[in-house]
Amino acid sequence: xxxxxxxxxxxxxxxxxxxxxxxxxxxxxxxxxxxxxxxxxxxxxxxxxxxxxxxxxxxxxxxxxxxxxxxxxxxxxxxxxxxxxxxxxxxxxxxxxxxxxxxxxxxxxxxxxxxxxxxxxxxxxxxxxxxxxxxxxxxxxxxxxxxxxxxxxxxxxxxxxxxxxxxxxxxxxxxxxxxxxxxxxxxxxxxxxxxxxxxxxxxxxxxxxxxxxxxxxxxxxxxxxxxxxxxxxxxxxxxxxxxxxxxxxxxxxxxxxxxxxxxxxxxxxxxxxxxxxxxxxxxxxxxxxxxxxxxxxxxxxxxxxxxxxxxxxxxxxxxxxxxxxxxxxxxxxxxxxxxxxxxxxxxxxxxxxxxxxxxxxxxxxxxxxxxxxxxxxxxxxxxxxxxxxxxxxxxxxxxxxxxxxxxxxxxxxxxxxxxxxxxxxxxxxxxxxxxxxxxxxxxxxxxxxxxxxxxxxxxxxxxxxxxxxxxxxxxxxxxxxxxxxxxxxxxxxxxxxxxxxxxxxxxxxxxxxxxxxxxxxxxxxxxxxxxxxxxxxxxxxxxxxxxxxxxxxxxx
Amino acid sequence: xxxxxxxxxxxxxxxxxxxxxxxxxxxxxxxxxxxxxxxxxxxxxxxxxxxxxxxxxxxxxxxxxxxxxxxxxxxxxxxxxxxxxxxxxxxxxxxxxxxxxxxxxxxxxxxx
Numbered sequence: 001x002x003x004x005x006x007x008x009x010x011x012x013x014x015x016x017x018x019x020x021x022x023x024x025x026x027x028x029x030x031x032x033x034x035x036x037x038x039x040x041x042x043x044x045x046x047x048x049x050x051x052x053x054x055x056x057x058x059x060x061x062x063x064x065x066x067x068x069x070x071x072x073x074x075x076x077x078x079x080x081x082x083x084x085x086x087x088x089x090x091x092x093x094x095x096x097x098x099x100x101x102x103x104x105x106x107x108x109x110x111x112x113x114x115x116x117x118x119x120x121x122x123x124x125x126x127x128x129x130x131x132x133x134x135x136x137x138x139x140x141x142x143x144x145x146x147x148x149x150x151x152x153x154x155x156x157x158x159x160x161x162x163x164x165x166x167x168x169x170x171x172x173x174x175x176x177x178x179x180x181x182x183x184x185x186x187x188x189x190x191x192x193x194x195x196x197x198x199x200x201x202x203x204x205x206x207x208x209x210x211x212x213x214x215x216x217x218x219x220x221x222x223x224x225x226x227x228x229x230x231x232x233x234x235x236x237x238x239x240x241x242x243x244x245x246x247x248x249x250x251x252x253x254x255x256x257x258x259x260x261x262x263x264x265x266x267x268x269x270x271x272x273x274x275x276x277x278x279x280x281x282x283x284x285x286x287x288x289x290x291x292x293x294x295x296x297x298x299x300x301x302x303x304x305x306x307x308x309x310x311x312x313x314x315x316x317x318x319x320x321x322x323x324x325x326x327x328x329x330x331x332x333x334x335x336x337x338x339x340x341x342x343x344x345x346x347x348x349x350x351x352x353x354x355x356x357x358x359x360x361x362x363x364x365x366x367x368x369x370x371x372x373x374x375x376x377x378x379x380x381x382x383x384x385x386x387x388x389x390x391x392x393x394x395x396x397x398x399x400x401x402x403x404x405x406x407x408x409x410x411x412x413x414x415x416x417x418x419x420x421x422x423x424x425x426x427x428x429x430x431x432x433x434x435x436x437x438x439x440x441x442x443x444x445x446x447x448x449x450x451x452x453x454x455x456x457x458x459x460x461x462x463x464x465x466x467x468x469x470x471x472x473x474x475x476x477x478x479x480x481x482x483x484x485x486x487x488x489x490x491x492x493x494x495x496x497x498x499x500x501x502x503x504x505x506x507x508x509x510x511x512x513x514x515x516x517x518x519x520x521x522x523x524x525x526x527x528x529x530x531x532x533x534x535x536x537x538x539x540x541x542x543x544x545x546x547x548x549x550x551x552x553x554x555x556x
Numbered sequence: 557x558x559x560x561x562x563x564x565x566x567x568x569x570x571x572x573x574x575x576x577x578x579x580x581x582x583x584x585x586x587x588x589x590x591x592x593x594x595x596x597x598x599x600x601x602x603x604x605x606x607x608x609x610x611x612x613x614x615x616x617x618x619x620x621x622x623x624x625x626x627x628x629x630x631x632x633x634x635x636x637x638x639x640x641x642x643x644x645x646x647x648x649x650x651x652x653x654x655x656x657x658x659x660x661x662x663x664x665x666x667x668x
Contacts, residue, residue: 233559270577271559289577312665313577329564329665350564366564394561411561438558483558499558 028053034177068155072097089162091120095128096158100151102131217451217463217473218487218494218506225256225503227519229265235497237488238277243298244495245284246503247272253286254519255301256503261519262301267294274317276324283338285324287314293326295340305340315366320356327351327363333380346380348372353395357402357421360384364396364407371396371405373424385424389417395441399449400489404466406452408442410435416442416454418466430464432474433457438481445487445494453494455482461496461506477504560630563605571599571662576631578606580662587654592618595660598637604655606630612641620645627655636661 028051035044065071072093094117101110110132118125127144134141142149148157230249237244246254253267253275268288276285283304284296293307293314312329319325324336327348335344349372353364361374371387374380387405395408398421405419414435418428433440433456442454444466452464459478478498486495494506562578569583581604591598610626617624623642626635637657643649 231558331566331666349566352564365566366562367566392561392563437561439561440558481558 025053030177030180068152068159087120091117092158092161095124096154098128099131099147099154103151107132217446217475218492218508219473219475220507220509220511221504221514222493222507222511223505223515223517225261225505225517225519226501228252228254228501228503229263231483231499231501232497232503233483234272234275235484235495235503236275236277236486237491237493237495238281238298239279240281241488241491241493243277243281243284244503245275245277246497247275247286248501251288253284253296255284255296255298256517256519261517263519264296264301264303267296268292270313273313273315273328276317276319278319278324278338279322285317285319287317287326287328289313291328293317293324293336295338307334307336307340307342309334309342316351316353316364318354318356325354325356325361327354329366333363352393355396355398355405357398359402360421362396362398362405364393369393371407371419387419387424394439397441397443399444401449404444404449406442406444408440408454410440414456416452416464418452428464428466430454430462432464433460433462436481439483440481441484441486443485443487445489446492447489449489451487453485453487455485455496455498457481459498459500461485461494475506477506478502562630565605568666568668570665571657572665573606573629573631573634573636574661574663575634576629577663577665578629578631580604580606580629580636580657581655591656593637593656593658593660595658598656598658600651601655601657604657607636607655609639610635619648622648622651627657629661634661 028047032044032047032053035041035047094113098110098113098117101113114125114129114132117128124145127141130141131138139149147154225244228246228248229252232246232248234247235244236246242257244254244256246256247267248254249271251266251268251270251272253264253272255262255264267286268290270289272286272288274287277283277298278285282298284298286294286296288294291308291310291312291314293310294303295305295307296303307326310326310328310330314326314328314330316327317324322338323343324338325333326336327333329350331348331350333346333348333351333354334342335346336342348363349368350366351363352366355362355364356376359376361376361380363372363374365372369389369391371389371393373384373387375382375384389407389409391409392411393407394410397406398404399406403421404427405421407417407419409415409417413431414433415429415431417426418430419426430452433454436457438457440455440457442452445451445453445463450466452466454462454464455477456462459476459480459482461475461477461482463473463475477496478500480499482496482498484495484497487493488495492508495503496506497503565579565582567582567584570579571581571583571586572579581601585602585604586599587602588600589597591600604627607627607629610628612623612625614621614623621644622640624638624640627637627639628634629636637655639655640651640653643651
């Protein structure tokens, strides 16, 4: 359950806190300077008295005066430091002097000065020389040198330059407060993948070890469901988030909520490929390789109807606006009503997954490497485009806002492709997780569908930021491969189903104690009574779910 | 182990594994019905899907010396045929790279 930000941790650990008196003095003087710049002189005085540190502006302001007055001789006398700095300083001041002389059209003196200048910096001197000979291009030349036109501005700039050159002693106060903030902000924006997300409001932290947007990642395990009869291959939230439908390798279906857990063993004779809830969460549909679609009542877990019209494996289900869509190896997509009546058939290829948005019907083809996009009207005969891939598409998911599609193309190398559903262009490739020949579900999540989430062979859950290709977060989910991830947008919960026969729920908030729920085997003979016991603990984090539960009850 | 990634064929006349029903090959890919394996009749296919191969061995078959690999179904891990890697007789070279699936292990679906 760790949030990895190794780089930040290392950096922070290597920085030692400097609380020497010089540093403290420096801090006070920075504050003093900022206050005096803002005009809060009284506050300045009080701080000076209390902290016994003076900003010592007198010497500085005298120096500033000399600069603004162009009193260059005086300046050079006052500031006498190392040779290197002296030379540079001298050059800068002489350059300013030169410009002023040219301005006054004192060309003889100017040329003399120019000779001295060219000894130090040949390139700039050439530009300066043009000043004399091409006075019309003056403004252009100023721009080239990076010097403002106005004399006062020039002198001020020279003053700043000088300060930058001298970085010790009383003149070390070039680290102005707002400069510090600007520079650290720039640093953070470059470094932190979260900072770059322009969608969020600009509440940036400047610290290296900040946890910027990672609060959006549900990294805390709140509930563990254990006691499944085998590897859990599908685990899905219902639309309201109150129920979870799971399917295991032994072809059992579990319908789980806070209060009750129900198991339907041997729901099908062969692998269960898909589970969907109806829009009102009253029905759960399952599709299997045994060519049947079963419909169960969620509350009682009793089977209501079986649809056997398919003559080959049914690979996928989707529910949209009170209609069930089913697709598989047959080559046609069935549209059904809740009572099991087949109302329409659409010709298609072998379909691995059906995704529906308000605008489109997306068919994830199993045999050809593409997604067919069909207009979502009642006829479904208008093909808009094909989204082509180079290799087999393993799983697919659409974001909540219906703008994006993510495809798991992990036959050769594990990676995810992000597509836009507006432009039908491939946007990003994400990799870093592991796959060894088994299907891993990927999904979108978080409030603005910012993240793409996928489980991995090593049991970790990977989150990628959709807007920013840097890998964001990895959490240690399980110790065996994670087959299915489902992120419920409204309740902000993540569900992970794994080969280790458990299902976990993850939330953003901190969890005091993990709640463990053992799945009761109601339709199987329990071997010992302990298996039937449901362990419930008082946990404040679950209030959110309780609220959801009560909403669900009202709708019934 | 999780649900294994499977490929599928579009269209009709597909041969599937008799035990786990995953797609192996199709009618288009079938070159000859005139082969015999340990369990009876066998078909020669150009290519197939959802299988992996075992160790390559040099064997003496009815038609001569060949280098072959076992073909194993991905779903149930049963040996369902073999793949020709190399044929030592000129007349048998056409088989190289193709697979033999024994009829005993496959079924037909979507056959009209």
